[in-house]
Amino acid sequence: MSRPLRIPKPQTPLHLYRHLLRETSYLPPLARPSVHKQIRNRFERDSGYDQDKNPKHIRQGHHELRALRAANSGDLVRMRRVLLRAFGRIGRRRRELVSHLVQRDTPTNTEELAKYAEALAGNYKNLDWLDEWDVEKLRMYARSQLQAGLNNPPKAPITDNQTAPEKILPTENAWGRPLPKKLARTKLKKMWKSLAEKIMPPLPKKEWETLKAIVQGTVQGPWLPPPRRPLARGMSENAQPQEGQAWAWQSYAIKPVAVVDLPTNRKNKLLSGAVDDNTPTGDPDPVGCHKYTPRAWRRMLGTIWQLSATMTKKPEGDGSCITWGKQLHQPLSANAGNMEFFTDFPDVEAPKVEDKGRRSRNPKPEAKVEG
Structure with missing residues (x-):
């Protein structure tokens, strides 16, 4: 510190x-x-x-x-x-990693090139930024992030419905008429964009x-x-603080005390x-x-x-392998001084099980038959 x-x-x-x-x-x-x-x-x-x-x-x-x-x-x-x-969990680098994630892979053979051309066939005039995204790869990564169960992420958690925007896209408007294609496309782009804003993109x-x-x-x-280097001082500077310095009372005369002492607040x-020089017990540590x-x-x-x-x-087949950081918490073994508390510990008895295979929590008392 x-x-x-x-x-x-x-x-x-x-x-x-x-x-x-x-x-x-x-x-x-x-x-x-x-x-x-x-x-x-x-x-x-x-x-x-x-x-x-x-x-x-x-x-x-x-x-x-x-x-x-x-x-x-x-x-x-x-x-x-x-x-x-x-x-890259927040900020500019996160956006750069997300843009690299949604980028389509370059076709490496004729089959992949034909598949890519078939997906865009007949729609060259109406292409937008969503057509340039690999939404299937984004969907796969979003589901993997949902299953990972991240602890205290900086973004809002992903829901199951967000990984399939086309299923929750409305088909009718408020008047019960079919939704126009342009409006449906705008809503679909907005859903994919909201999903991309919650993504924790992969690192190299x-x-x-x-x-x-x-x-x-x-x-x-x-x-x-590395440790912080000391502040350089000139040959003529005195390392010790000078005593008897004049008190700058002008700031206290024209400003509130809370405003003047704001930089020295803990x-x-x-x-x-x-540095708070007005405290009798010395300069207090910051909070x-x-x-x-x-x-x-x-x-x-x-x-x-x-x-x-x-x-x-x-290497073989479609898809990618996604590995999340998961730290396993294993209990520490007892040291030599505390092993005596575990040597003669009695074994735990197995619970009694009835004939039907169920554990009897509240056994009923046997009924007495008279005569």
């Missing part, structure tokens, strides 16, 4: 870009390339805007910088969101296998984030990095600040691994 650095706020876009890349270097090595790529792409995309006339990109960059610093300093909620973006096999090795403890090579200290350990990293990455899958095409 480390407090955010009290570095002066970046003033230029290039300075902000360097600060973002510096915070990215303290992420786990497996999640670092994806976050680095997103920052670089967004900087190159927004570099042509006039920052004086449209400063929203600078404000968004400062917001992301504060969130990254808080995540690297021990904010588990923000770190989980960073990992979800890095592994190499990335998924590395994530699995980290969770199971069989990874080879460094996988933990809930905001991970975002601002401010929700945790210490990152190898076990904590494995648990966080384990939740991401259970939300991801790998998809490989079968």
Whole structure:
């Protein structure tokens, strides 16, 4: 656990870009390339805007910088969101992986090419974006995700009816007349789009296998984030805080106390990095600040691994093999000091079963016959 650095706020876009890349270097090595790529792409995309006339990109960059610093300093909620973006569970990379999932496979032989041409025969003038999707592959993956039973996914769960939109598509309108073809097509596209928004797309096999090795403890090579480097200081700077500094009373005179002390609030200290010098007992620790350990990293990455899958095409026949991350929870064996409690434990007796094969829960008392 480390407090955010009290570095002066970046003033230029290039300075902000360097600060973002510096915070990215303290992420786990497996999640670092994806976050680095997103920052670089967004900087190159927004570099042509006039920052004086449209400063929203600078404000968004400062917001992301504060969130990254808080995540690297021990904010588990923000770190989980960073990992979800890095592994394509939410955000831009998820949309890229979904677009790769619904993309039709390139025909490799004459039979596949003929099947693809037959599916589009007679409909060349009315093609739309749904015709370019491989809806059968999307349906198969959605059913696999439904059967996997994901724990705490960032998207809403998939229902059984959503995997077959053509079955729940209405055939009549409100007046009992047949539904027009254009309206039916629009409703069908909307259903497939809502299904794609809930998909947790598959990861590349190499990335998924590395994530699995980290969770199971069989990874080879460094996988933990590096420690934070100390802040560089000049030769003329004094490392010790100066005593007797003047109190900035002007802010308290023209603003409410709650507004002035907002950066030093325990809930905001991970975002601002401010130090509370007015508390008599010293600077209090921020709320929700945790210490990152190898076990904590494995648990966080384990939740991401259970939300991801790998998809490989079968060598023979149609279809694909989908494997979801599933961690088996096995109870630990007792150590030598506690084995004495299990050596002389009596065996459990088998329950008594009646002749009819049913267990007697409330046996009735035998009736007494007089005479």
